[in-house]
Amino acid sequence: MAVFTPLSDAQVATFLEKFDVGRFVSLKGVAAGTENSTFFVTTDRRELVLTLFEQGEHAELPFFVELLDYLDEHRLPVPGTVHDRDGVALHSLADKPALLFPRLPGRHPQAPNLAQCRALGDTLGRLHKVSQHFPGHRPNPRDLHWLQAMHHKVLTYLSADDQTLMKDEVDDFESAFAKHDELPQGALHGDLFRDNTLFEGDTLGGIIDFYNGCTGDLLFDLAIVINDWASNEDGTLNGERYTAILSAYQSRRRLTADERTLWPTMLRMTALRYWLSRLLVVYVDPPAHDLTPHDPDRFRTILKARMAHGALPLPEASS
């Protein structure tokens, strides 16, 4: 379930009058999603998505609007926000911050094929190329500093072996990153899992859910993608998907020497980032709503596989 605040047809019809989007026809709550209330809205002119923000830092919403609009202006397949007749995107509805988006086409891929992996790698490479010039600023809220500060909170729930594993890994990341200058920076999606993409066949119709968006190491975003898109059931890397994503990505943006050196560490660090965030949801800060949390062990398995086997060699750019 992902409608925490129900809306009536009349409320939405009145809300839409601020915008030049046509007349209200119908409203449907969207079942997917865990954080916000999402609705599909049909008017006599178009299909829209209405999001009510239920939690998180509302002060950061203007950053997300700027980022989405910037990427949309640069022709990335993201839902740029719909602005009202006065040019305002961010509104309030049912006492919650509200944004209206175009509804993008497609479905989330469960088992992405290689053409879909290439499309994702190519689009992420393009996104990172333009996002290096994005003027906004929001420090990555899930970076190494966060890992250092937060991992203490879950240690008590872990076996002695897992406690050692987590502490040693965080120390290792710290010394690996300390040896290098700052990596290439830009705006990141920050959570680019398969269920935040929409595909029509092999065409990437949209990247959604930018609410982990921030600015920081571009390599962080790429490592999140590889761990979710190119991991086998046992956590090991799927070589074909790995190569398809990374060669398409590098045809848009070649990794620097420092990024190549830190790549195996970044894969481990982003695996631990999700192991930890999922453990925090299960043990420390469970959601108020009755939702099944994501499985933390999935990312422990991925972390252990990266520790055992490292990364596969980085492919060259595809032509």
Ligand SMILES: Nc1ncnc2c1ncn2[C@@H]1O[C@H](COP(=O)(O)OP(=O)(O)OP(=O)(O)O)[C@@H](O)[C@H]1O
């Ligand atoms: N612009 C869009 N076009 C088409 N579908 C969309 C769009 N935005 C959201 N959706 C649909 O609504 C669902 C929930 O949206 P979203 O992922 O933003 O919610 P959320 O509550 O932030 O979820 P979570 O953080 O758990 O992924 C998506 O899985 C997708 O199916």
Ligand SMILES: N[C@@H](CCO)C(=O)O
């Ligand atoms: N993609 C996240 C959930 C949304 O932030 C996870 O899989 O844990």
